[in-house]
Amino acid sequence: xxxxxxHIISIADFSTEDxxxxxxxxxxxxxxxxxxxxxxxxxxxxxFESSTRTRLSFEAAMSKLGGQVIGVTxxxxxxxxxxxxxxxTIRMVDQYADVIVLRHSHEGSARLASDVSRVPIINGGDxxxxxxxxxxxxxxxxxxxxxxxxxxxxxPLRITVAGDLRYGRTxxxxxxxLTHFPVCMQMxxxxxxxxxxxxxxxxxxxxxxxxxxxxxxxxxxxSDVLYMTRxxxxxxxxxxxxxxxxxxxxxDAAMLRSAAPQLRILHPLxxxxxIAVDVDTTPHAAYVPQAGNGVPVRQALLALVLGRAExxxxxxx
Amino acid sequence: xxxxxxHIISIADFSTEDxxxxxxxxxxxxxxxxxxxxxxxxxxxxxFESSTRTRLSFEAAMSKLGGQVIGVTxxxxxxxxxxxxxxxTIRMVDQYADVIVLRHSHEGSARLASDVSRVPIINGGDxxxxxxxxxxxxxxxxxxxxxxxxxxxxxPLRITVAGDLRYGRTxxxxxxxLTHFPVCMQMxxxxxxxxxxxxxxxxxxxxxxxxxxxxxxxxxxxSDVLYMTRxxxxxxxxxxxxxxxxxxxxxDAAMLRSAAPQLRILHPLxxxxxIAVDVDTTPHAAYVPQAGNGVPVRQALLALVLGRAExxxxxxx
Amino acid sequence: xxxxxxHIISIADFSTEDxxxxxxxxxxxxxxxxxxxxxxxxxxxxxFESSTRTRLSFEAAMSKLGGQVIGVTxxxxxxxxxxxxxxxTIRMVDQYADVIVLRHSHEGSARLASDVSRVPIINGGDxxxxxxxxxxxxxxxxxxxxxxxxxxxxxPLRITVAGDLRYGRTxxxxxxxLTHFPVCMQMxxxxxxxxxxxxxxxxxxxxxxxxxxxxxxxxxxxSDVLYMTRxxxxxxxxxxxxxxxxxxxxxDAAMLRSAAPQLRILHPLxxxxxIAVDVDTTPHAAYVPQAGNGVPVRQALLALVLGRAExxxxxxx
Numbered sequence: 001x002x003x004x005x006x007h008i009i010s011i012a013d014f015s016t017e018d019x020x021x022x023x024x025x026x027x028x029x030x031x032x033x034x035x036x037x038x039x040x041x042x043x044x045x046x047x048f049e050s051s052t053r054t055r056l057s058f059e060a061a062m063s064k065l066g067g068q069v070i071g072v073t074x075x076x077x078x079x080x081x082x083x084x085x086x087x088x089t090i091r092m093v094d095q096y097a098d099v100i101v102l103r104h105s106h107e108g109s110a111r112l113a114s115d116v117s118r119v120p121i122i123n124g125g126d127x128x129x130x131x132x133x134x135x136x137x138x139x140x141x142x143x144x145x146x147x148x149x150x151x152x153x154x155x156p157l158r159i160t161v162a163g164d165l166r167y168g169r170t171x172x173x174x175x176x177x178l179t180h181f182p183v184c185m186q187m188x189x190x191x192x193x194x195x196x197x198x199x200x201x202x203x204x205x206x207x208x209x210x211x212x213x214x215x216x217x218x219x220x221x222x223s224d225v226l227y228m229t230r231x232x233x234x235x236x237x238x239x240x241x242x243x244x245x246x247x248x249x250x251x252d253a254a255m256l257r258s259a260a261p262q263l264r265i266l267h268p269l270x271x272x273x274x275i276a277v278d279v280d281t282t283p284h285a286a287y288v289p290q291a292g293n294g295v296p297v298r299q300a301l302l303a304l305v306l307g308r309a310e311x312x313x314x315x316x317x
Numbered sequence: 318x319x320x321x322x323x324h325i326i327s328i329a330d331f332s333t334e335d336x337x338x339x340x341x342x343x344x345x346x347x348x349x350x351x352x353x354x355x356x357x358x359x360x361x362x363x364x365f366e367s368s369t370r371t372r373l374s375f376e377a378a379m380s381k382l383g384g385q386v387i388g389v390t391x392x393x394x395x396x397x398x399x400x401x402x403x404x405x406t407i408r409m410v411d412q413y414a415d416v417i418v419l420r421h422s423h424e425g426s427a428r429l430a431s432d433v434s435r436v437p438i439i440n441g442g443d444x445x446x447x448x449x450x451x452x453x454x455x456x457x458x459x460x461x462x463x464x465x466x467x468x469x470x471x472x473p474l475r476i477t478v479a480g481d482l483r484y485g486r487t488x489x490x491x492x493x494x495l496t497h498f499p500v501c502m503q504m505x506x507x508x509x510x511x512x513x514x515x516x517x518x519x520x521x522x523x524x525x526x527x528x529x530x531x532x533x534x535x536x537x538x539x540s541d542v543l544y545m546t547r548x549x550x551x552x553x554x555x556x557x558x559x560x561x562x563x564x565x566x567x568x569d570a571a572m573l574r575s576a577a578p579q580l581r582i583l584h585p586l587x588x589x590x591x592i593a594v595d596v597d598t599t600p601h602a603a604y605v606p607q608a609g610n611g612v613p614v615r616q617a618l619l620a621l622v623l624g625r626a627e628x629x630x631x632x633x634x
Numbered sequence: 635x636x637x638x639x640x641h642i643i644s645i646a647d648f649s650t651e652d653x654x655x656x657x658x659x660x661x662x663x664x665x666x667x668x669x670x671x672x673x674x675x676x677x678x679x680x681x682f683e684s685s686t687r688t689r690l691s692f693e694a695a696m697s698k699l700g701g702q703v704i705g706v707t708x709x710x711x712x713x714x715x716x717x718x719x720x721x722x723t724i725r726m727v728d729q730y731a732d733v734i735v736l737r738h739s740h741e742g743s744a745r746l747a748s749d750v751s752r753v754p755i756i757n758g759g760d761x762x763x764x765x766x767x768x769x770x771x772x773x774x775x776x777x778x779x780x781x782x783x784x785x786x787x788x789x790p791l792r793i794t795v796a797g798d799l800r801y802g803r804t805x806x807x808x809x810x811x812l813t814h815f816p817v818c819m820q821m822x823x824x825x826x827x828x829x830x831x832x833x834x835x836x837x838x839x840x841x842x843x844x845x846x847x848x849x850x851x852x853x854x855x856x857s858d859v860l861y862m863t864r865x866x867x868x869x870x871x872x873x874x875x876x877x878x879x880x881x882x883x884x885x886d887a888a889m890l891r892s893a894a895p896q897l898r899i900l901h902p903l904x905x906x907x908x909i910a911v912d913v914d915t916t917p918h919a920a921y922v923p924q925a926g927n928g929v930p931v932r933q934a935l936l937a938l939v940l941g942r943a944e945x946x947x948x949x950x951x
Contacts, residue, residue: 035674040352042380044373053726056678056704060730063676063702068380070373073390073707082547084587092370092586095609096377230716269726270718292729357669359697361690385697387690390707399864401904409687409903412926413694 004307007114008122010130011173016180025300038067044097045071048104054124057294087116094118120305135173137297141290150181160219162188163229165195170268179206186211220259228267228274252276321624324431325439327447328490333497342617355384361414362388365421371441374611404433411435437622452490454614458607467498477536479505480546482512487585496523503528537576545584545591569593638941641748642756644764645807650814659934672701678731679705682738691928721750728752754939769807771931775924784815794853796822797863799829804902813840820845854893862901862908886910
């Protein structure tokens with residue numbers, strides 16, 4: 001499948017080969033900066049809800065490749081307020097820009113946008129549904145931390161997802177992505193926020209069953225990667241219950257004394273209470289460089305959909 | 318009159334020759350991209366009210382010519398809140414930028430700004446008053462759709478404006494612009510939202526009287542261009558009246574079966590209910606490329622007021 | 635002390651030599667534009683409260699040196715709302731950008747940011763505490779208006795600060811900066827808004843005592859520089875008292891008939907009522923070019939902390 005002009009909507013649209021291609025290109029662009037690769041190309045960021053991390057890293061990615069950026073951070077307060085549909089907004093912005101990064105609270109909005117757009121749409125998060133560029137950067141982070149392991153070298157990586165496994169779109173998408181690779185998946189859900197059955201079934205059918213671990217202590221001792229997620233107060237009907245879970249469901253430096261030495265902790269950020277600040281200075285903390293990996297991964301995606309990936313790799317060699 | 322340093326405030330400030338010059342330059346820049354024409358030049362967008370379309374197309378125009386952009390989209394929430402006058406805000410921003418695009422809800426604000434600014438002011442809409450760059454892109458769209466007709470080749474174009482002709486600044490300005498050309502003007506006002514008498518008098522005196530058509534069906538059958546406008550709920554004291562007009566005043570694909578083959582439908586966008594979605598796929602729909610024409614037209618205006626138009630045409634030939 | 639990588643947090647961190655170096659570099663960059671000096675460098679503006687003037691002039695400075703900008707103007711409404719700490723936000727943004735300009739309402743936030751950041755932090759104002767780049771541009775303005783006088787040529791400059799000397803961080807920082815130079819400091823406080831004792835003590839100990847003048851008329855007759863400040867309504871518990879002071883504490887053209895010919899009036903802007911509009915056209919008005927001086931001064935600071943100052947001066951000579 002050709003990459004130029006392709007939309008980036010859902011992690012389910014990508015094959016193993018696609019994923020490895022993105023990771024390779026990101027690594028190449030991280031090794032070898034290409035400050036003119038996207039010169040003359042214009043990216044529009046169309047954010048109907050604010051997202052500092054996603055927007056800034058896309059803008060940084062575009063800028064570092066020599067491209068330019070136009071954007072709307074308050075999309076809701078402008079045309080949409082006058083009653084314009086997303087489809088019409090996209091048909092306007094695709095007249096101005098060569099690629100559109102869209103973030104919208106409605107599930108399916110990115111797919112809808114891709115149906116009408118003349119230029120590639122990159123989904124920067126559509127509600128509780130998909131946030132594929134987050135998943136690619138998570139995958140890239142794991143690949144960087146454990147070279148060749150995703151491709152099958154050595155024992156399968158033991159990857160544990162923990163926390164709100166019910167609503168957290170990042171863990172659902174990550175699980176989908178990881179079924180393409182020889183890994184051993186584990187989980188530590190917060191009671192009441194267990195992984196939905198269809199996610200577990202999907203993983204099972206893909207030959208990647210998810211093992212239940214009893215607690216975070218076990219996860220810390222028996223994982224290569226521990227992927228923590230943010231607990232959101234609004235998921236808990238009972239405030240007392242939230243307070244209880246919030247203090248119980250927490251990794252700190254003391255707990256890490258029994259960690260496997262190679263354990264690396266990831267988090268899509270922002271964290272609130274899930275990872276204590278005293279973890280930051282341990283060798284296990286990998287969530288800050290994880291955020292930084294958003295830049296090369298988004299550079300790779302922009303280069304791909306704008307048809308400049310061959311050029312990137314060609315002279316980057 | 319020299320273009321370098323000129324302010325773009327009101328459509329009434331421009332001669333026929335000026336308008337043709339803008340259209341020619343826009344066409345030249347659309348044919349022949351000039352990615353370095355405005356290198357080193359800085360445009361400030363100073364938006365006291367939000368406007369996705371106008372701002373993004375100005376930013377795209379500047380970026381595609383190699384210029385750079387700084388901007389304030391929340392101008393009201395910052396200096397103005399501390400009590401700063403528009404005049405003082407302009408005297409600050411003109412220290413930083415080479416050209417200022419201003420949008421403000423007060424009529425006359427752009428003229429006021431031009432009185433104090435050291436750099437060219439481009440009016441991006443001042444309340445109900447003027448939005449000249451919209452008019453130039455409307456004119457450019459008509460000239461592109463019907464080559465040489467504005468300059469007198471063939472029969473006069475039959476151009477119909479329809480909808481809210483009372484408050485719609487875009488139709489007022491478009492009428493003013495079109496009196497410079499040999500066209501046949503027609504109108505289909507919503508009852509109660511008729512064209513103001515002074516607009517009709519002005520057109521009459523300019524030798525371009527506006528014919529009243531009985532309904533949209535007639536307009537569709539007897540026009541080359543049908544320019545629709547957005548109905549705004551707040552113009553109707555009676556909500557029921559608004560609902561009635563909203564469903565009656567609407568072009569759809571069925572109605573277009575009796576259209577003249579060459580008919581093209583324009584709309585300044587965003588549309589709400591005035592043009593049915595099933596029109597989009599007919600050959601009559603021209604409102605989406607119309608929005609796209611904002612980029613070359615605004616490129617032309619930026620090049621002109623920044624004194625780079627001769628360079629643009631010189632090496633673009 | 636090396637400049638590359640240095641944080642710009644408080645005016646108290648800079649020696650006389652530092653200040654002169656900044657002023658020299660700003661003058662050099664104003665004389666000799668360097669459109670590629672910061673090519674490939676990325677500046678993030680992280681504004682937790684809005685500030686048109688500071689943000690736009692930083693963005694203009696970066697753009698005019700060929701650098702690129704990413705930014706958050708609504709920082710509070712995004713990650714911070716999800717409960718992210720400033721420290722975590724900085725650790726994210728420093729993954730994307732080469733320098734961060736931070737504005738935050740909390741005193742000490744910039745120092746805190748500099749403790750965790752991998753890249754230079756420039757304080758764009760932290761509450762009532764510090765706004766060092768404003769002070770450098772004030773100093774640069776004085777140095778431009780009265781060449782060589784700060785370095786000791788001729789009689790000491792007579793510099794009067796007037797208005798709200800209690801809460802105005804700009805006058806506190808300016809006083810700290812001016813103690814490095816042979817000037818004669820004078821003040822005209824609004825009653826109840828006198829300079830804090832520790833500021834007066836600090837100046838006294840630095841050999842730069844601050845003389846009290848009886849009124850604005852005296853200041854106008856006996857100053858080279860009159861630095862006015864904005865009166866903020868919220869500083870006055872009694873609204874009537876505010877109205878009284880607001881009309882009394884005001885420079886207008888009539889008052890300036892008794893001014894020393896060389897008198898120049900400065901103001902950090904925005905002004906409200908403190909300087910009448912009829913002053914604008916007198917030769918004494920210097921507050922508008924003062925705002926413009928923010929660009930070369932911020933260019934100098936960016937070049938310094940990004941390690942490009944030697945290059946700037948080297949080929950700018």
